[in-house]
Amino acid sequence: MTAPLYAIVTGFGLVAGSVGITGVLGLTWTLRVGAIVPLGGLALEMDPLAGLFLALVGFSVAASSCYAVGYVTARRGAGAYVAFALALGVVPLAANAMTFLLAWEVMSLASWALVLDGRDDVPSRRAAWVYAVMTHAGLACLLAGMLLLASHTGTLHFADWRAASPTLPAGLRNAVWFLLAVGFASKAGVIPLHVWLPLAHSAAPSHVSALMSGVMIKLGVYGLLRAGLEWLAPGPAWWGGALLILGALSAVVGILYALVDADLKRLLAFSSIDNVGVILIGVGGALLFVRAEAESLAALALIAALYHTINHAAFKTLLFLGAGAVVHATRTRSMEAYGGLIKRMPWTAACFLAGAVSISALPPLNGFVSEWLTFQALLQSVRVAQPGVSLIFALGTAALALTAGLTAACFVKAFGITFLALPRSDAAEHAHDATVSMRLAMAALAVACVALGLGATVIVPALANVAASVLGAPSEPTHVAALTFSVVGGFASLSPVIVAAGLVAGLVAPVVFLVAAGSPRRARAGETWGCGRIVQTPRMEYTAGAFADPFKRVFRFFYRPVKRIDLEVHPESRFFVRRMEYANPARALFDEWLYRPVLRGMRALAGYAQALQSGNAAAYLGYILAALLALLVLR
Amino acid sequence: MTRELGLVLLQVVIVAGGAPLLVGALRTMKARLVGRRGPRVLQPYADLAKLLRKDAVVSTTTSWIFRVTPYVLIASMLVAALIVPLLLARPVLDFAGLVLLMYLFVLGTFFLALAGLDAGSAFGGMGSSREVAVAALAEPTIMVAILALALRAETTNLGGIMARFAEAPQLAANPGHLLAFAALFLVMLAETGRLPVDNPATHLELTMIHEAMVLEYSGHYLALVEWASAMKLFLFMALLANLFFPWGMPAVPTLTALAIGALVFAGKLAVLTAGLAVLETAIAKLRLFRVPEMLAGSFALALLSVLAVFLLP
Helix, strand or coil: CCCHHHHHHHHHHHHHHHHHHHHHCCEEEEEEEECCCCCCCCCEEEEEHHHHHHHHHHHHHHHHHHHHHHCCCCCCCCHHHHHHHHHHHHHHHCEEEHHHHHHHHHHHHHHHHHHHHHCCCCHHHHHHHHHHHHHHHHHHHHHHHHHHHHHHHCCCCCHHHHHHHHHHHHHHHHHHHHHHHHHHHHHHHCCCCHHHHHHHHCCCCHHHHHHHHHHHHHHHHHHHHHHHHHCCCCCCCCHHHHHHHHHHHHHHHHHHHHHHHHHHHHHHHHHHHHHHHHHHHHHHHHHHHHHHHHHHHHHHHHHHHHHHHHHHHHHHHHHHHHHHHHHHHHHCEEEHHCCCCCCCCCCCCHHHHHHHHCCCCCCCCHHHHHHHHHHHHHHHHHHHHHHHHHHHHHHHHHHHHHHHHHHHHHHHHHHHHHHHCCCCCCCCCCCCCCCCCHHHHEEEEHHHHHHHHHHHHHHHHHHHHHHHHCCCCCCCEEEEEEEEEEHHHHCCCCCHHHHHHHHHHHHHHHHHHHCCCCCCCCCEEEECCCCCCCCHHHHCCHHHHHHHHHHHHHHHHHCCCCEEEEEEECCCCCCEEEEEEECCCCHHHHHHHHHHHHHHHHHHHHHHHHHHHCCCCCHHHHHHHHHHHHHHHHH | CCHHHHHHHHHHHHHHHHHHHHHHHHHHHHHHHHHCCCCCHHHHHHHHHHHHCEEEEEECCCCHHHHHHHHHHHHHHHHHHHHHHCCCCCCCCCCEEEEHHHHHHHHHHHHHHHHHHHCCCCCHHHHHHHHHHHHHHHHHHHHHHHHHHHHCCCCCCCHHHHHHHHCCCCHHCHHHHHHHHHHHHHHHHCCCCCCCCCCCCCCCCHCCHHHHCCCCHHHHHHHHHHHHHHHHHHHHHHHHHHHHCCCCCCCCCCCHHHHHHHHHHHHHHHHHHHHHHHHHHHCCCCHHHHHHHHHHHHHHHHHHHHHHHHHCC
């Protein structure tokens, strides 16, 4: 049994989270141990941004591990899990390139092992393989970028990079940014580097999926923040513009794919791509505002991005844990086999609903506050008097709004099809609720979603400190008075607590009214009305596929659905159908139009390279000699 | 403090009390336009009273979501009622903004769509699926129209926008502003289930959106759901009237000012309602899959309104 181990990791997670919070509040420290790691030694440094991400890692690990106590029964994977959790915590603290890359690689390898999870079926192997290839392509970009920067600045320490960055030549700055951005963006799952994410996140066990979606991809965002705002600052405007456009694209494309997916965990994984997009809209906006010398707006956009990072960690971890409980109870990931689980798994349903309401940005929970902040940052683009920049911001606003609407639709589907109506399979009919430790983890996260929403007046100023430390310029992007906070220049203000109080009063008001009006408020139990048919069966319910159909039609140009009908008719007459199968899958455009041509090209190149591969040891020694000579000549 | 509380109650009473009247007036006008006598203007009040007295029938398939949803709907509309300025040129909640208002409407739609799925009938699922599709596609228009307004008023707080227009009424006559009005008017048709998007008078399966979703409701639950729908229509109309025709709204809450404000507000709503009645009589319902085209058109209008800020200062 591994339960004690996971309980210990829960404790360590809570401690790490608390240490992270002290970092956010301004307690900084450094730790250097020379001998352990070559090239600069192990170096850790705590600053507010590192503290924020450490807190994120700590609390998410605590929730996932607490869940794992009652969820994981096999011994396998425990070591990889501990390594994964540890590496997640080291990455934000790393103060030099060597420490960072080592922790990064341990994080990738451990999560790869967890994705594979000892299984040998084709989909799992494919998921793990695609993940391994993409993550190492990303690592190669990071290595190249960091070595390029190190060779120019002559140091591997991040603090020195920050000091040296104003002297970088423009060409090198752009080249390093491109390499680092590609590396970090592939970890963050930005379109079009996202292909590994839906495969890996849905294949991994749910407490690991929760960490991968909730925290690991955020470390890609962390890297982008460090690279764009510290190591290579100040960058040209196109960095911010590109991030904003890619963010908007990821948000819309991610949620469009989530909307039509009937695999609950893959739906959540696609929705993570969407949320990373929302975060990057804020990050890109911050870079653009920095360039336009609008410090307080840059700080506002950064606060919005960081707030959404925290919120997404809370609700996506919650949703993945909830999905894990559902998959555990029904033994399938297909939503078409779910239904009616709210009566069989009331705890899981209530927690999942809290997550769904948060991610749909409904007031007064946390998702609403961060999305509201992002909107306010985008809407203020008018203060940057450049038409081109304004156009990018207007498109970002429209994309974010479309994303918000589609997200609400997607999570109506995710919750409604999974938990409501009648069960569509025997497994769903006989499902059982989650164990106590799983419930505890989910309930804690649901409470966190509420607290992160209502506590906005405390959290926003704390994030303003983090933003000030990253941007290196103190500014006052927000103003807090009593329960209301307002953004720069009195542009807009919000009070989640008063909205919540109003909603509670609004829930009570109709009850009081009904009593006062003398309404009997009686309800008889009846059957669902069904046009006179005798008995209601699950076959009459709307399915996940049917629910998404209007979207599939509206966005046909994007989904390019293929319709497959397989009919078996009676030999006497084709009007008597014996068996019918219907499938209407959406096509993965990025696989077909981007990755397949690239892979085909690479295979062709590999074919040419095969000519060199004679199998003759003398020839190989000749190659090495030639390479050495070439290096000496070039030197 | 008492004055603030009084204003809160006044807003709530106007919205909750006036919404059925607006629906009744709209129905009567539409009936007269096609040559019928139609029901009395006060008929919706009688309908609500009747529903409140009846027992509800609740399907055994449903869960607590189904029973909670009518209350969530009313709650979201009541908070929204505090955000939209009705008589005075400032809202009751000083932080009230357009973004919050739109998300409160999404809150109602979200729960109603869940309730539609809860009973497990094909009608409910169909209504939910279509309702969220229309709502999601309307969202970009709303936000870009808000951007256009924010660019002119330099705030998204409704109080700030109102103050800005009170200072410079000529802003409201700007063509860009009228484009934003047209965009939001189209969105209102979609969001509140009016023609040509949805037909509130029909119970024909193939054309239903909103009515299909609430098919399972009865008794006091149905009364609350219908009331909330009427309030949503009322709030949208009031928002359009006061945001785009901000004239005649007093700034200080004295009794005479409130009385004048009430008269002007009633007049503006009457004109808008008449316009809506004429429009609904003159046009036919769109096929469901043509609705996105209409919403794309409204999005184009909103985008033009943003561009007009730069072109027509």
